[in-house]
Amino acid sequence: MALNFDQALEKYEPTLGLEVHVELNTHSKMFCGCATEFGAEPNTQTCPVCLGLPGALPAVNGKAIESTILIGLALNCSIAPYSRFARKNYFYPDMPKNFQTSQYDEPICINGYLDVEIDTEEGKKTFRVEIERVHMEEDTGKSLHVGGSTGRIHGAEYSLLDYNRAGIPLVEIVTKMIPGTDKYAPQVARAYVTELRDILRSLGVSDVKMEQGSLRCDANVSLSPRGSGILGTRSETKNVNSLRSVERAIFGEIERQATRLESGERIIQETRHFLEESGLTRAGRSKEQAEDYRYFPEPDLVPVTPSAEWVEELRATLPEKPSTRRKRLQEAWAVPDKEMTSLINAELLDVVEETVNLGADPSKARSWWLGEISRLANEKDVSATSLVTASQVAEIIALISSGELTDKLARQVVEGVVNGEGTPREVIDARGLKVVSDDSALMAAIESAIAAQPDTAERVRGGNIPAAGALIGAVMKATGGQADAAKVRELLLKHLGQA
Amino acid sequence: MAAISREEVANLARLARIEMTDVELDHLATEMDVILGAVARVQEVAGAEVPPTSHPLPLTNVFRADVVTPSLTPEEALSGAPAKADQRFKVPQILGDAE
Numbered sequence: 152m153a154l155n156f157d158q159a160l161e162k163y164e165p166t167l168g169l170e171v172h173v174e175l176n177t178h179s180k181m182f183c184g185c186a187t188e189f190g191a192e193p194n195t196q197t198c199p200v201c202l203g204l205p206g207a208l209p210a211v212n213g214k215a216i217e218s219t220i221l222i223g224l225a226l227n228c229s230i231a232p233y234s235r236f237a238r239k240n241y242f243y244p245d246m247p248k249n250f251q252t253s254q255y256d257e258p259i260c261i262n263g264y265l266d267v268e269i270d271t272e273e274g275k276k277t278f279r280v281e282i283e284r285v286h287m288e289e290d291t292g293k294s295l296h297v298g299g300s301t302g303r304i305h306g307a308e309y310s311l312l313d314y315n316r317a318g319i320p321l322v323e324i325v326t327k328m329i330p331g332t333d334k335y336a337p338q339v340a341r342a343y344v345t346e347l348r349d350i351l352r353s354l355g356v357s358d359v360k361m362e363q364g365s366l367r368c369d370a371n372v373s374l375s376p377r378g379s380g381i382l383g384t385r386s387e388t389k390n391v392n393s394l395r396s397v398e399r400a401i402f403g404e405i406e407r408q409a410t411r412l413e414s415g416e417r418i419i420q421e422t423r424h425f426l427e428e429s430g431l432t433r434a435g436r437s438k439e440q441a442e443d444y445r446y447f448p449e450p451d452l453v454p455v456t457p458s459a460e461w462v463e464e465l466r467a468t469l470p471e472k473p474s475t476r477r478k479r480l481q482e483a484w485a486v487p488d489k490e491m492t493s494l495i496n497a498e499l500l501d502v503v504e505e506t507v508n509l510g511a512d513p514s515k516a517r518s519w520w521l522g523e524i525s526r527l528a529n530e531k532d533v534s535a536t537s538l539v540t541a542s543q544v545a546e547i548i549a550l551i552s553s554g555e556l557t558d559k560l561a562r563q564v565v566e567g568v569v570n571g572e573g574t575p576r577e578v579i580d581a582r583g584l585k586v587v588s589d590d591s592a593l594m595a596a597i598e599s600a601i602a603a604q605p606d607t608a609e610r611v612r613g614g615n616i617p618a619a620g621a622l623i624g625a626v627m628k629a630t631g632g633q634a635d636a637a638k639v640r641e642l643l644l645k646h647l648g649q650a
Numbered sequence: 651m652a653a654i655s656r657e658e659v660a661n662l663a664r665l666a667r668i669e670m671t672d673v674e675l676d677h678l679a680t681e682m683d684v685i686l687g688a689v690a691r692v693q694e695v696a697g698a699e700v701p702p703t704s705h706p707l708p709l710t711n712v713f714r715a716d717v718v719t720p721s722l723t724p725e726e727a728l729s730g731a732p733a734k735a736d737q738r739f740k741v742p743q744i745l746g747d748a749e
Contacts, residue, residue, distance in 0.1 A: 198721050454711075
């Protein structure tokens with residue numbers, strides 16, 4: 152019998168483990184001077200070092216080490232005074248060297264933590280995620296499997312390799328086992344990756360684009376029968392390429408494992424692949440046979456021994472923590488908790504801050520980004536920030552404040568900008584979206600409205616102010632919505648002797 | 651006791667993707683055992699205060715500046731490849747369950 156998430160949680164407690172790989176945004180690769188540009192033509196960013204040609208010798212990119220130390224410090228890690236690179240040997244063509252230069256038992260950073268906050272039924276709750284290690288390695292090349300029906304490795308006739316990505320500095324951040332998250336496991340995982348991404352972005356060490364693979368997450372899940380204290384076999388889900396997928400993958404894995412256990416089957420220790428469409432995972436490589444990578448110290452690279460002075464210098468450059476920043480902005484803008492959560496979940500905090508910095512009123516900036524722009528983005532199934540820029544929104548808000556646009560007209564301007572009709576100003580000119588502020592033009596429309604509804608006008612004259620609504624509506628209709636309703640009301644009531 | 655067993659030699663051969671016959675395994679297990687025995691004598695000489703050497707030179711923190719240098723052209727990069735297609739290295743079907 153298939154167990155759903157709630158049933159699974161009644162019987163089992165989940166334990167999580169998260170491995171995040173992040174590509175650093177250095178100009179050059181980890182061990183050679185090849186460029187690291189994303190999306191370059193295949194094999195245009197390779198050299199004897201990253202192709203592993205005989206006699207080539209690697210040289211460590213100092214900036215990458217600095218970035219890794221910064222990441223470790225931001226995650227409250229100890230920086231190892233002595234650290235070495237190691238060769239991870241394996242036969243697979245994604246690394247032309249037949250090994251990946253990585254770190255084994257001597258990583259650069261160890262024993263840190265990251266506190267993440269999530270919304271629970273009992274209010275906000277903080278979970279501490281402990282960090283086991285942060286180590287340096289290099290990314291692998293990209294494989295294209297040709298000949299199979301699905302583009303998957305199984306059934307492929309041959310594979311094509313592009314080594315542009317091989318050798319790009321990669322940092323692996325590994326958590327310790329995360330117990331006690333219970334039914335909040337999917338949210339804790341998502342909050343952790345989100346917080347980590349925000350930290351990495353604030354450090355400026357990576358592009359952190361999950362959709363481009365510069366931030367990748369592997370999620371390990373195991374279940375133990377509630378109260379038993381016995382840790383179950385874990386599965387490792389790869390290919391989790393968005394924050395939402397992190398949450399879905401863990402949710403799905405908990406259901407799958409519980410269902411298996413419930414029907415008396417055992418969990419196989421294996422790699423699973425997350426399927427974006429269904430939110431399910433598919434079995435990949437079995438790890439029943441312990442992997443043997445025959446790690447040994449990389450003889451071509453000397454140890455890394457960061458001095459305490461260097462570490463302290465780097466610590467002094469750490470930027471404001473994203474969680475601190477969020478609290479600061481929430482106070483400065485006087486945002487209610489719920490709306491702040493919406494902003495963060497919609498990933499609109501940065502762009503709203505940018506809009507506010509361009510002079511927009513914080514509450515207006517928030518309501519435009521969370522309201523109309525998000526609505527259009529949902530319709531088109533794209534991100535809000537891909538539709539309009541902060542400066543365009545700031546400009547539109549300024550035009551509303553100055554009375555040049557009404558909210559209604561402004562929505563049309565946003566729509567025009569989104570449809571690629573140009574800048575807000577160009578949309579206004581092209582569509583003729585100007586507030587009718589000319590009193591005489593408005594008065595003409597008001598007089599026609601009164602002439603058309605003499606009874607209504609009489610009631611207003613008699614003191615029935617709410618009746619004016621019908622007349623105001625008629626004027627707004629006559630002016631194609633380009634009049635300021637407040638202004639129309641003011642002129643109308645005055646004309647009928649009620650103001 | 652032997653320094654390396656026949657099973658360990660067989661496992662190493664598997665990891666290194668070297669196909670070996672039973673006769674070869676028997677032979678090599680004996681030979682490697684002798685070699686390891688000889689090397690092990692070094693451990694007797696080195697006291698506990700001598701750390702295992704991975705790097706003969708007492709150097710640390712040798713870093714390169716993060717500067718882009720010219721890469722090979724794709725033609726150069728692929729010039730030694732046994733097979734290529736679409737400006738990529740072409741490799742035979744990747745068998746088994748590797749990632």
